[in-house]
Amino acid sequence: QVQLVESGGGVVQPGKSLRLSCVASGFTFRHNGIHWVRQAPGKGLEWVAVISYDGNNQYYGDSVKGRFTVSRDNSKNTVYLQMNNLRPDDTAVYYCAKDRRTTTAEGETDYFESWGQGTLVTVSS
Amino acid sequence: DIQMTQSPSSLSASVGDRVTITCRASQYISSHLNWYQQRPGKAPKVLIYAASSLENGVPSRFSGSGSGTDFTLTIASLRPEDFATYYCQQTYDTPLTFGGGTKVEI
Numbered sequence: 235q236v237q238l239v240e241s242g243g244g245v246v247q248p249g250k251s252l253r254l255s256c257v258a259s260g261f262t263f264r265h266n267g268i269h270w271v272r273q274a275p276g277k278g279l280e281w282v283a284v285i286s287y288d289g290n291n292q293y294y295g296d297s298v299k300g301r302f303t304v305s306r307d308n309s310k311n312t313v314y315l316q317m318n319n320l321r322p323d324d325t326a327v328y329y330c331a332k333d334r335r336t337t338t339a340e341g342e343t344d345y346f347e348s349w350g351q352g353t354l355v356t357v358s359s
Numbered sequence: 360d361i362q363m364t365q366s367p368s369s370l371s372a373s374v375g376d377r378v379t380i381t382c383r384a385s386q387y388i389s390s391h392l393n394w395y396q397q398r399p400g401k402a403p404k405v406l407i408y409a410a411s412s413l414e415n416g417v418p419s420r421f422s423g424s425g426s427g428t429d430f431t432l433t434i435a436s437l438r439p440e441d442f443a444t445y446y447c448q449q450t451y452d453t454p455l456t457f458g459g460g461t462k463v464e465i
Contacts, residue, residue: 269455271403279395279403279446281455293453296360329402338390338409344450345393345408352402 236260236348238330243353246320254315254353256330263311264288267333269346270304270315272326272355280326284333285313298324320357327352361385361449365458372463378434380461382447387427391451394423394432397460398443406445407432437463 242254256268270282283294283304292304303316313330334347362385372378382392390410395403405414407423410430420435434441442465447458 278460279397279448279457281448281457284453284455295454334408336408336412338412340390340409343391343409345405346395346403346448347405347414349402349404 236332238332238348238350240328240330240350240353243328243355245356245358247359248321248357250320251316251318252320252355254317254328254330254355256313256315256350258311258313258330258332261332264308267335267344268304268306268313269331269333270313271329271331271346271349272324273329273352274323274326277326282328283315317355320355322357325355325357327354360454361388361452361456363447363449363456363458365445365447365461367461368459369462369464371465372437373465374437374439376437378437378441378463380432380445380447380463382425382430382432382458384428384430384449384451388449388451390426391449392423392425392430393448393450394421395446395448396441396443397446403446434463 237259239257269284285292285304289306301319306313329352330350331346332348364383392410394407397403411423422433444460444462
């Protein structure tokens with residue numbers, strides 16, 4: 235079955251960098267876009283970024299644009315989230331999620347079909 | 360950016376109750392609206408995609424409706440395992456955005 239496993243979280247000081255990984259299995263990885271979503275402690279869900287199936291397109295949320303970079307290695311079934319210049323408000327559980335594109339009567343649409351268990355990033359001095 | 364507003368932010372209900380959660384988009388999003396359930400300490404799980412399509416394996420007591428800017432998630436008869444937080448999400452345009460969540464409590 236589909237499995238997504240995040241890793242790389244931890245405690246980091248403000249202004250430092252961290253790289254998260256998301257390793258996928260159970261599906262043809264190179265066929266699907268992958269998203270990153272985060273959740274600050276006790277808060278709601280915030281979409282962070284997406285990378286297309288082939289890695290050619292990336293899009294970012296406003297709060298991370300210019301600081302975070304998403305990339306993928308289809309030979310390793312892995313997506314990365316490089317996070318630079320981290321701030322205390324980046325503290326959150328970070329989830330990766332598999333995109334599913336489906337066709338309805340009104341055309342194509344996307345949803346997050348499967349999620350990893352999350353990895354906690356804490357930004358604190 | 361498209362803002363997603365859910366109401367209520369929390370509700371109290373009993374097993375067997377019919378529960379309705381609403382989600383409003385700040386602009387037209389057609390049917391690009393998904394609903395997720397999140398239990399405490401767990402990752403979210405999709406329930407409904409494209410406003411009204413039930414994800415495989417999700418019980419039929421969950422249903423979604425709406426189009427344009429106004430959407431609803433209905434739980435026909437609440438079961439103990441349904442006590443959780445529910446989020447709507449638009450995938451009409453980036454940045455993708457979620458509603459603030461609705462916590463369903465006993």
